Amino acid sequence: MKSGLYGFLFAMWVLIILGGGIMVVLLGPFTIQQFGEFHWIIASGIKVAIALILVVIWILLLSKLKNWIFKKELNS
Amino acid sequence: MIELIIPAVISCLLAFFVVYFTTPPLIKILAKKNYAVKDMNKKENVMIVRPGGPSIILGIVVSEIVLYGFFQLNEILAIIITTTAAFVIGYVDDRKVMGGWFKPVTLAIAALPIIFLGAYDSDLAFPLFGDVQIPLLYLGLIVFMIPITGNTINSIDVLNGVASGFMVIASFSLSICLFILQNYEIAIVSLPLGFVSLAFYKYHKIPSKIFPGDSGALTFGAMYGVIAIVGGVEIIAAIALLPAVINSFLFLSSVKRVVEHRQIKNPTMLTPDFKLMTTDDKTAPVTLVRLILAGGPLTEKQVAHSIFKLAIFSGGLAIISAFMMVVSI
Numbered sequence: 001m002k003s004g005l006y007g008f009l010f011a012m013w014v015l016i017i018l019g020g021g022i023m024v025v026l027l028g029p030f031t032i033q034q035f036g037e038f039h040w041i042i043a044s045g046i047k048v049a050i051a052l053i054l055v056v057i058w059i060l061l062l063s064k065l066k067n068w069i070f071k072k073e074l075n076s
Numbered sequence: 077m078i079e080l081i082i083p084a085v086i087s088c089l090l091a092f093f094v095v096y097f098t099t100p101p102l103i104k105i106l107a108k109k110n111y112a113v114k115d116m117n118k119k120e121n122v123m124i125v126r127p128g129g130p131s132i133i134l135g136i137v138v139s140e141i142v143l144y145g146f147f148q149l150n151e152i153l154a155i156i157i158t159t160t161a162a163f164v165i166g167y168v169d170d171r172k173v174m175g176g177w178f179k180p181v182t183l184a185i186a187a188l189p190i191i192f193l194g195a196y197d198s199d200l201a202f203p204l205f206g207d208v209q210i211p212l213l214y215l216g217l218i219v220f221m222i223p224i225t226g227n228t229i230n231s232i233d234v235l236n237g238v239a240s241g242f243m244v245i246a247s248f249s250l251s252i253c254l255f256i257l258q259n260y261e262i263a264i265v266s267l268p269l270g271f272v273s274l275a276f277y278k279y280h281k282i283p284s285k286i287f288p289g290d291s292g293a294l295t296f297g298a299m300y301g302v303i304a305i306v307g308g309v310e311i312i313a314a315i316a317l318l319p320a321v322i323n324s325f326l327f328l329s330s331v332k333r334v335v336e337h338r339q340i341k342n343p344t345m346l347t348p349d350f351k352l353m354t355t356d357d358k359t360a361p362v363t364l365v366r367l368i369l370a371g372g373p374l375t376e377k378q379v380a381h382s383i384f385k386l387a388i389f390s391g392g393l394a395i396i397s398a399f400m401m402v403v404s405i
Contacts (some may be wrong), residue, residue: 027210
């Protein structure tokens with residue numbers, strides 16, 4: 001079980017790094033200009049929505065990974 | 077450099093020795109008032125006093141006030157105010173059992189001084205890929221971060237010495253990362269957390285003489301969260317905290333709701349030779365300790381050491397991530 005835990009930790013770390021990459025590549029350059037002085041608020045709102053979707057995907061992936069790693073460990 | 081070394085040494089010594097010398101009288105006072113709870117994992121009916129929060133917050137406040145005398149940073153004020161507020165919230169919960177909503181909501185309010193003092197940078201820094209500007213989202217992150225770190229440390233406070241020992245490893249890892257990133261002032265400001273945790277660990281390790289209680293655990297977690305925000309190392313801080321994050325994640329994904337830890341079933345039980353083993357009760361939550369025990373019964377000390385090894389592993393990943401911050405692709 002302990003090796004499974006280390007594997008899970010490592011997988012979480014990799015997912016954080018990759019998630020960061022998506023955030024920087026996808027959210028970083030995202031801007032809106034056509035809403036006057038409120039453009040940054042609207043752009044931030046869209047960024048919040050995308051970030052929340054990413055977090056949900058991250059949690060679902062972790063959940064699947066957790067089941068896969070620990071079921072494999074318990075069966076061995 | 078000398079102008080950084082002197083405050084660092086003074087604050088670290090103060091942080092360590094204030095907790096080291098104030099905890100024994102606190103234990104006596106709490107014992108006299110009969111503020112004690114049963115240690116569930118001992119064969120005899122052992123009562124342990126709590127909370128150790130007052131000596132922990134004293135060590136933090138004294139050392140941070142001294143650092144403020146040297147640096148006059150708003151970041152230090154944010155640490156002092158938010159951490160003290162977290163201590164008060166925890167102390168209220170220690171004295172009077174509050175609902176599951178109490179700690180998350182009040183800790184979110186406790187995070188507001190960070191915003192009012194402007195002690196943050198709204199760029200979120202990721203290893204390898206660089207920064208992303210999220211001004212509005214970052215305000216939400218601040219408000220969420222303190223309840224998350226506070227409750228994460230609180231949820232791992234399940235065995236003798238685990239919360240304080242884990243905090244020693246995580247906070248020193250975070251300080252090393254801040255030094256690697258050349259954020260020297262915040263690195264020095266972060267050091268007292270490690271030294272306070274280390275001094276408290278002396279009395280909290282197996283067999284515990286005192287438990288930190290919610291006031292101690294929330295103080296540890298909130299200060300860790302504030303350092304992550306004011307130091308701009310939110311992602312690295314999350315990585316160093318991963319074993320505790322896994323514990324919360326496993327707990328929430330099995331319980332499926334925010335619930336006060338006193339209301340849940342114990343996921344472990346004692347064998348006849350007083351080792352810890354996982355319970356057969358399928359309705360009990362899945363936790364980090366339960367997973368560690370899935371391989372067979374272990375002593376409390378062995379489980380604690382397994383958690384510390386996981387903390388060292390994730391601390392190593394955090395340090396690697398700090399080096400990855402320096403480069404970008």
